[in-house]
Amino acid sequence: MPAHSLFLSRLKPEQRRELENRLFARQNEVCFICDDAIDLELQRKTLEIDHIIPIAVEGKDDENNFALVHGDFIALRRKRMKSQRGRAKVRISDTC
Numbered sequence: 001m002p003a004h005s006l007f008l009s010r011l012k013p014e015q016r017r018e019l020e021n022r023l024f025a026r027q028n029e030v031c032f033i034c035d036d037a038i039d040l041e042l043q044r045k046t047l048e049i050d051h052i053i054p055i056a057v058e059g060k061d062d063e064n065n066f067a068l069v070h071g072d073f074i075a076l077r078r079k080r081m082k083s084q085r086g087r088a089k090v091r092i093s094d095t096c
């Protein structure tokens with residue numbers, strides 16, 4: 001969960017959307033954390049704006065220090081690990 005951002009909490013929904021669009025373009029349309037493509041239409045509701053340099057270590061609460069990330073990143077990664085385990089299991093039984 002991103003640290004509290006005064007900047008973000010003051011944005012109106014349409015301003016937040018515009019900010020997301022700008023970050024999306026600046027990041028070449030990929031997530032800042034996992035480097036996977038972001039689908040702005042499908043994933044808009046779950047996206048989060050995170051600080052590149054955390055406020056805790058004196059990162060600025062400013063657009064230049066924001067990055068767009070998959071909000072469900074951790075859930076997504078768990079799901080992917082699970083499906084990889086599933087595939088591994090199939091492979092083992094195939095060779096048996």
Ligand SMILES: [Zn+2]
Pocket residue numbers: 031032033034035036069070073
């Ligand atoms: Zn991601």
